[in-house]
């Protein structure tokens with residue numbers, strides 16, 4: 066096995082470094098002493114354009130690539146733009162990994178997703194069940210595009226000895242999350258609805274689905290820590306789940322958020338809207354065993370910090 070690699074000494078490219086997870090990864094890299102970190106946004110290099118990906122690698126010449134760039138969103142956004150979610154996520158990953166390999170980069174980390182798992186995976190999801198069926202249809206184009214990058218990394222490791230790893234990331238939340246109602250994930254969507262209703266004196270909010278689906282959530286600072294830990298210490302073709310290992314129903318989550326936001330009105334459920342995958346919770350033992358990662362932030366603490374951050378924005 067290759068020796069532990071300290072990222073502090075490396076020339077690092079973080080694609081998607083301007084995004085929600087990206088800014089926390091940059092903070093974690095800074096905390097660990099990395100100084101040569103590059104993270105141009107899509108305005109500078111559009112990674113869906115192969116010639117721009119080539120120019121980026123010629124300009125930066127990274128030793129390590131953390132590939133976070135993606136088109137991301139909740140169920141609504143995935144259902145409205147399945148073609149874009151498939152094409153852009155696939156093409157960005159394919160081109161970025163190909164140029165990384167060609168340019169002699171020594172480590173490559175792909176941020177994959179829990180959406181790659183089959184719809185009815187036994188809970189908790191173990192990595193060995195990843196290929197046992199088709200994903201939940203509301204997020205299949207996104208999940209499968211990302212899953213192809215796992216295959217790409219494994220094929221490149223086999224043929225070229227390229228040290229690519231793939232992290233299957235659970236749903237994230239935290240400060241700097243996307244609170245845009247058109248594209249946000251479930252936690253910022255519920256926070257926003259509760260705080261808006263409270264500010265406007267409304268006694269009801271309506272949420273998507275039945276509330277019975279379950280999810281697992283990971284605080285974004287923990288996710289950033291896991292990525293850097295894996296980049297430094299994990300060298301295998303096998304994908305790794307990254308999560309907190311705690312499952313909660315959307316109904317219980319909504320009640321918890323409402324209480325933390327001080328909203329004591331009624332929560333109505335619009336069962337005409339999709340629930341998405343029925344249950345989601347990862348087995349997180351491989352990450353713990355292989356590179357010592359365990360999530361540190363409880364859901365209550367993480368939600369409190371997220372709500373405080375959003376309140377400080379003065380948004381509601």
Ligand SMILES: NC(=O)c1ccc[n+]([C@@H]2O[C@H](COP(=O)([O-])OP(=O)(O)OC[C@H]3O[C@@H](n4cnc5c(N)ncnc54)[C@H](OP(=O)(O)O)[C@@H]3O)[C@@H](O)[C@H]2O)c1
Pocket residue numbers: 080081082083084085086087105106107108110111112113132133134135136137176177178179234235236237238243250
């Ligand atoms: N958020 C979650 O709950 C979650 C869960 C599992 C996995 N993930 C994965 O984590 C990663 C980061 O997600 P996120 O939530 O941080 O997303 P985000 O906030 O939407 O950030 C997306 C990033 O990708 C970049 N990007 C998008 N299109 C690009 C293009 N054509 N060219 C260059 N850069 C482009 C964006 O750059 P600009 O801002 O400059 O356009 C931005 O930096 C993604 O790979 C996602 O699949 C996220």
